Amino acid sequence: xxxxxxxxxxxxxxxxxxxxxxxxxxxxxxxxxxxxxxxxxxxxxxxxxxxxxxxxxxxxxxxxxxxxxxxxxxxxxxxxxxxxxxxxxxxxxxxxxxxxxxxxxxxxxxxxxxxxxxxxxxxxxxxxxxxxxxxxxxxxxxxxxxxxxxxxxxxxxxxxxxxxxxxxxxxxxxxxxxxxxxxxxxxxxxxxxxxxxxxxxxxxxxxxxxxxxxxxxxxxxxxxxxxxxxxxxxxxxxxxxxxxxxxxxxxxxxxxxxxxxxxxxxxxxxxxxxxxxxxxxxxxxxxxxxxxxxxxxxxxxxxxxxxxxxxxxxxxxxxxxxxxxxxxxxxxxxxxxxxxxxxxxxxxxxxxxxxxxxxxxxxxxxxxxxxxxxxxxxxxxxxxxxxxxxxxxxxxxxxxxxxxxxxxxxxxxxxxxxxxxxxxxxxxxxxxxxxxxxxxxxxxxxxxxxxxxxxxxxxxxxxxxxxxxxxxxxxxxxxxxxxxxxxxxxxxxxxxxxxxxxxxxxxxxxxxxxxxxxxxxxxxxxxxxxxxxxxxxxxxxxxxxxxxxxxxxxxxxxxxxxxxxxxxxxxxxxxxxxxxxxxxxxxxx
Amino acid sequence: xxxxxxxxxxxxxxxxxxxxxxxxxxxxxxxxxxxxxxxxxxxxxxxxxxxxxxxxxxxxxxxxxxxxxxxxxxxxxxxxxxxxxxxxxxxxxxxxxxxxxxxxxxxxxxxxxxxxxxxxxxxxxxxxxxxxxxxxxxxxxxxxxxxxxxxxxxxxxxxxxxxxxxxxxxxxxxxxxxxxxxxxxxxxxxxxxxxxxxxxxxxxxxxxx
Numbered sequence: 143x144x145x146x147x148x149x150x151x152x153x154x155x156x157x158x159x160x161x162x163x164x165x166x167x168x169x170x171x172x173x174x175x176x177x178x179x180x181x182x183x184x185x186x187x188x189x190x191x192x193x194x195x196x197x198x199x200x201x202x203x204x205x206x207x208x209x210x211x212x213x214x215x216x217x218x219x220x221x222x223x224x225x226x227x228x229x230x231x232x233x234x235x236x237x238x239x240x241x242x243x244x245x246x247x248x249x250x251x252x253x254x255x256x257x258x259x260x261x262x263x264x265x266x267x268x269x270x271x272x273x274x275x276x277x278x279x280x281x282x283x284x285x286x287x288x289x290x291x292x293x294x295x296x297x298x299x300x301x302x303x304x305x306x307x308x309x310x311x312x313x314x315x316x317x318x319x320x321x322x323x324x325x326x327x328x329x330x331x332x333x334x335x336x337x338x339x340x341x342x343x344x345x346x347x348x349x350x351x352x353x354x355x356x357x358x359x360x361x362x363x364x365x366x367x368x369x370x371x372x373x374x375x376x377x378x379x380x381x382x383x384x385x386x387x388x389x390x391x392x393x394x395x396x397x398x399x400x401x402x403x404x405x406x407x408x409x410x411x412x413x414x415x416x417x418x419x420x421x422x423x424x425x426x427x428x429x430x431x432x433x434x435x436x437x438x439x440x441x442x443x444x445x446x447x448x449x450x451x452x453x454x455x456x457x458x459x460x461x462x463x464x465x466x467x468x469x470x471x472x473x474x475x476x477x478x479x480x481x482x483x484x485x486x487x488x489x490x491x492x493x494x495x496x497x498x499x500x501x502x503x504x505x506x507x508x509x510x511x512x513x514x515x516x517x518x519x520x521x522x523x524x525x526x527x528x529x530x531x532x533x534x535x536x537x538x539x540x541x542x543x544x545x546x547x548x549x550x551x552x553x554x555x556x557x558x559x560x561x562x563x564x565x566x567x568x569x570x571x572x573x574x575x576x577x578x579x580x581x582x583x584x585x586x587x588x589x590x591x592x593x594x595x596x597x598x599x600x601x602x603x604x605x606x607x608x609x610x611x612x613x614x615x616x617x618x619x620x621x622x623x624x625x626x627x628x629x630x631x632x633x634x635x636x637x638x639x640x641x642x643x644x645x646x647x648x649x650x651x652x653x654x655x656x657x658x659x660x661x662x663x664x665x666x667x668x669x670x671x672x673x674x675x676x677x678x679x680x681x682x683x684x685x686x687x688x689x690x691x692x693x694x695x696x697x698x699x700x701x702x703x704x705x706x707x708x709x710x711x712x713x714x715x716x717x718x719x720x721x722x723x724x725x726x727x728x729x730x731x
Numbered sequence: 732x733x734x735x736x737x738x739x740x741x742x743x744x745x746x747x748x749x750x751x752x753x754x755x756x757x758x759x760x761x762x763x764x765x766x767x768x769x770x771x772x773x774x775x776x777x778x779x780x781x782x783x784x785x786x787x788x789x790x791x792x793x794x795x796x797x798x799x800x801x802x803x804x805x806x807x808x809x810x811x812x813x814x815x816x817x818x819x820x821x822x823x824x825x826x827x828x829x830x831x832x833x834x835x836x837x838x839x840x841x842x843x844x845x846x847x848x849x850x851x852x853x854x855x856x857x858x859x860x861x862x863x864x865x866x867x868x869x870x871x872x873x874x875x876x877x878x879x880x881x882x883x884x885x886x887x888x889x890x891x892x893x894x895x896x897x898x899x900x901x902x903x904x905x906x907x908x909x910x911x912x913x914x915x916x917x918x919x920x921x922x923x924x925x926x927x928x929x930x931x932x933x934x935x936x937x938x939x940x
Contacts, residue, residue, distance in 0.1 A: 434829060434855045598785055612788065615788040711832070725790075
């Protein structure tokens with residue numbers, strides 16, 4: 143009798159009649175580190191079988207059935223960020239097991255469902271679902287008669303068949319004839335942009351990425367306006383829900399097309415987003431979010447059936463990560479799991495700078511979070527020459543001895559200025575004392591660059607691009623809110639700012655901003671300058687991790703529960719702190 | 732520069748750390764509490780004018796308003812004794828469902844700096860509380876209502892409706908403001924005046940009191 147052994151993450155197969163897993167690996171061309179040469183003494187050749195969390199020695203485990211073997215070190219998922227490189231053991235909530243559909247004989251009165259659960263239990267040696275009875279799944283049981291037939295042997299009526307049972311979150315979600323890659327899609331629903339990552343959950347690889355502007359924008363640019371639409375229009379909730387769902391389905395089509403994977407092989411999706419995006423995706427009323435005390439309707443993690451929600455396999459599941467509070471959502475929880483907040487060994491601040499600047503300050507024991515109304519200045523909105531970080535945007539600026547230099551994305555003529563360029567411009571002008579600590583221009587410094595625009599002084603950066611006094615004020619209000627948020631969180635934990643050992647900046651702006659400039663305008667305390675690290679789209683990484691590791695999914699719930707939310711608007715000290723942080727660094731006149 | 736001018740300059744520049752000290756010094760030099768208050772009120776009206784001319788912006792106004800507040804603190808007990816004349820009495824608050832108060836506080840400070848007595852009901856204030864406050868105080872001649880969120884605009888409507896139904900309605904005016912509020916909305920809900928910012932709110936209060 144021969145068995146099929148599938149090795150992950152390589153996907154290589156071996157057909158063997160028996161022998162050890164190590165021998166099968168050699169036959170398949172899979173390298174397993176076994177320095178003792180298979181003598182069973184070094185304990186280095188650890189693998190896991192059929193997704194079991196227990197690891198066994200490949201050299202001492204016999205192949206007695208078809209199985210999927212996940213190989214040690216390379217079975218770990220590396221997060222692709224420079225700053226918080228950490229490794230997470232690959233143990234997705236989505237797994238498949240090869241099952242034998244035995245020929246039924248007269249007198250076997252088991253139900254179809256029971257026949258399946260017995261087959262799954264036999265295939266996993268009781269490991270999956272730890273031998274317990276699987277939760278009955280009527281949607282699957284109802285189609286099993288045909289599914290068994292698809293697996294060969296006319297569903298066990300004529301002979302044995304073979305199929306693959308898909309297990310999600312410990313439940314049997316589907317049974318099919320053996321198929322290609324087992325995939326899942328991670329979504330980061332931003333107010334402005336939605337990103338989708340298609341993952342092969344057995345290798346941990348990202349197969350494709352796509353993004354699209356959030357089509358809910360036509361109902362309002364920010365979460366308040368969109369919530370208001372839902373509350374005012376009779377079909378509001380439905381309109382916003384179907385807008386976001388069609389965008390997610392569009393992205394699913396795109397990533398599966400890129401990767402050459404059929405949609406029906408995508409069995410799970412995970413979703414992060416701010417609390418409002420979370421609610422609108424689920425069709426929940428945002429009423430409680432936008433009236434004090436601004437609490438979510440639902441914060442707990444949630445596993446939903448995909449049927450009728452997303453165009454992945456309709457037997458699939460959707461994992462909704464938990465929220466922390468009304469204005470600190472699952473996207474922040476995503477940042478926390480990506481940055482390893484469950485195993486912090488030092489005081490760490492994570493900031494996600496978007497329209498709202500959400501931030502979390504935590505050490506090994508405690509975590510506090512808040513949301514600051516930073517406004518869209520760093521996204522290029524509300525700035526006279528502002529634009530997104532696309533071709534033609536000034537992205538960096540410096541002033542050295544009165545000489546102004548800048549770089550333009552794409553290298554052509556400057557058409558506008560994006561967030562990182564704006565930050566640099568203000569920092570350089572503060573440092574050159576063109577902008578006074580109060581935020582006012584001193585038009586006597588570099589006078590040749592000043593002109594009047596709509597009655598206000600404006601500073602020319604390039605032929606077409608300039609900065610007005612009002613633009614500087616927008617930056618000032620944004621940085622004051624963010625800096626005050628940092629101070630309030632530190633005060634809440636009873637720590638000094640200089641005790642913060644790491645500052646992780648998430649989001650696109652964080653990736654491109656100069657830490658020097660962020661400290662130069664006082665957005666981040668100067669004492670932390672050497673400790674600032676960009677971490678890319680950490681919220682999206684968190685959504686991926688929830689699909690690649692059951693443990694990380696559980697950690698998300700724990701982190702969301704343990705984080706204390708600080709409502710800045712309700713804190714009597716906030717206004718003072720905010721006003722204190724409005725001035726730019728420098729000597730007062 | 733005289734001490735009074737120094738006090739005014741400190742308020743205008745928003746030097747909240749030194750302003751209280753300067754006020755004490757001015758008192759020690761013999762200036763009266765009312766004189767000192769007036770010099771600060773003048774400074775704030777300069778701030779308001781500069782704001783309206785786009786010479787200064789919200790950050791500087793917030794800083795100046797805070798300095799004014801610090802400067803008034805040592806004067807308060809003295810002013811109460813002096814029975815200083817008032818431009819009027821204003822009740823102000825942010826509507827139910829809304830916790831935002833930085834804009835409302837700025838308006839309160841600018842109105843106070845214009846010589847009014849201001850009773851601040853705080854944030855998340857239900858309609859009944861506005862009505863109760865104005866009915867229990869016959870001196871009140873302006874009620875100022877703030878909402879920052881689009882979603883709390885209906886609360887503002889509720890407040891204005893409740894105030895319009897009050898038997899005391901003839902003796903006070905209703906002012907509304909906040910980021911999402913417009914003149915059209917003000918007219919629609921039956922409020923008396925809408926102003927776009929704290930400086931024009933203070934100016935309007937002076938006109939109508």
